[in-house]
Amino acid sequence: MAKVIYEKPKGITDAITHYCPGCTHGIIHGLVAESLEELGVLGESIGVAPVGCAVLAYNYFNCDMQEAAHGRAPAVATGIKRVLPDRTVFTYQGDGDLAAIGTAEIVHAAARGENITVIFVNNAIYGMTGGQMAPTTLLGQVTTTTPYGRKPEANGFPIRICEMLSTLEGAAYVARVSVHDINNIRKAKKAIKEAFQTQIDRKGFSIVEVLSTCPTNWGLTPAEAIKWLKNNMIPHYPLATFKSPWGVK
């Protein structure tokens, strides 16, 4: 009798995603879906989709979904969670959505200790709109709006969201993970599960920042993009658990 080692999670619909070939959004979708399923909360979960590449995420997650205005997913999730406190509520946001137009929403949702989970996908660029500089774009990184590379004197410095939010008392679980290899995909799944467990245990706000690739706008093949993430993003965005109800090593 063959034992299934891996298959499409039940929390993912049959729809074929609109993401570019090799975009790691799909891997992260899978980890979120598997985590909800394994924690036994898939049927009672409500996700909030962002504006950006993941704007159509409501077609891909096999649970109740709500679309939010740009950057406002934490505010919409706050409302849903307060009305339906027994549901597992999460937002799925990119760096353009969360770290630029939605900065006020994410900071205050964390400061209030809203009992929601945020999946924050950081690929250091605006994907959907054509590869413009994001607040998370690395110094020297070439984008369509920084054709000679991001320069601090003109474009400022990249924001480390996890470090910033972990200073807030309301943030109970804060971790940064990556999906550039199998080992890190496993670690990312563990962090996402812990973030949802934080919410289920009513410990407060939880966020997992997942470093992700954008082969199309980085101008690389998917395999090259994975290497670029490892060599360039991780030195600036160190992988760590910054806060956890179960303590940080």
Place this chain on the structure above:
Amino acid sequence: MAARGNVIFDNERCKGCELCTTVCPVGIIEMSSRLNSRGYHFSQVKEGMMEKCIACGFCGMTCPDFVIKVERL
């Protein structure tokens, strides 16, 4: 005796990103010369190489498009 596996591809879902070929520890995945209906070369196991599969599941875990099902025999 090492575990034996079976890998099943849903070719129509594949976008030809080739990430699965980079993580297979036994190197048995290749891209097809044929195209699927959306115009992508899809991933497949090299002819006659399925018996080398160790059922690690890495290809499935790294596939962003849920193309791959892995079974341990």
